[in-house]
Amino acid sequence: MAIDRATLAASIDQTLLKPTIGFKAAAEWIAQSSQYGFASLCVSPFLVPVTAQILAGTGTKVCSVCGFPLGYSMTETKADEAAQLVKLGCQEVDMVMNIAALLENEDAFVKDDIAAVVAAVRDASGGEAIVKVILETGYLDAEQIVRACRVAVAAGADFVKTSTGFGPRGASVEDVQAMRATVGPDVGVKAAGGIRDLEAALAMLDAGASRIGSSAGIEILAAFDAGSGA
Numbered sequence: 001m002a003i004d005r006a007t008l009a010a011s012i013d014q015t016l017l018k019p020t021i022g023f024k025a026a027a028e029w030i031a032q033s034s035q036y037g038f039a040s041l042c043v044s045p046f047l048v049p050v051t052a053q054i055l056a057g058t059g060t061k062v063c064s065v066c067g068f069p070l071g072y073s074m075t076e077t078k079a080d081e082a083a084q085l086v087k088l089g090c091q092e093v094d095m096v097m098n099i100a101a102l103l104e105n106e107d108a109f110v111k112d113d114i115a116a117v118v119a120a121v122r123d124a125s126g127g128e129a130i131v132k133v134i135l136e137t138g139y140l141d142a143e144q145i146v147r148a149c150r151v152a153v154a155a156g157a158d159f160v161k162t163s164t165g166f167g168p169r170g171a172s173v174e175d176v177q178a179m180r181a182t183v184g185p186d187v188g189v190k191a192a193g194g195i196r197d198l199e200a201a202l203a204m205l206d207a208g209a210s211r212i213g214s215s216a217g218i219e220i221l222a223a224f225d226a227g228s229g230a
Contacts, residue, residue, distance in 0.1 A: 012217040030051050039061065066082045102147070134192075173203055176209050
């Protein structure tokens with residue numbers, strides 16, 4: 001697909017969710033990543049304050065995760081975590097839906113779980129922060145992906161997202177196509193999990209993703225620059 005560098009960068013959530021990365025290494029990574037025009041830097045919850053501090057005054061938003069990576073936290077715990085993240089400076093919250101409940105067709109439970117997080121985020125941010133719902137598509141068949149999308153949209157989600165990166169597999173073009181076809185043009189679709197090069201990122205965008213979650217955002221842009229002769 002035809003895309004310019006700035007648009008590509010602005011479609012990437014540059015991600016740092018490794019459990020072994022602490023404050024010092026993260027601060028160096030945040031400072032480096034802040035220079036590229038990414039949509040957001042998605043970091044572990046305890047890193048939100050330092051990320052907000054370093055990104056202040058830039059156009060890059062602070063993103064973090066809630067109920068991560070398994071999605072089976074209590075609803076009240078998820079909502080409280082999400083609200084605390086926003087209060088600490090998080091502008092985008094990527095929550096994991098309750099996968100087990102969806103697999104057992106407990107759609108009302110899944111909807112209420114997501115809606116509680118959406119309400120907490122909107123209340124804490126005055127309606128400014130957004131919620132992306134991680135479906136963990138590696139556990140779902142085609143029908144379940146469609147149903148998960150519909151439940152997330154009904155609960156008020158701003159985005160649906162493929163994967164945590166810690167599940168049985170990452171994103172696929174087929175996942176993204178199905179998600180986009182289900183949610184329509186007004187809800188975001190984030191492809192994440194295993195997207196480590198320019199070719200994969202462009203394929204996901206071409207399939208209908210509006211965001212790419214990747215720990216290789218800098219490398220993806222370097223590949224774009226090399227290909228364009230920049």
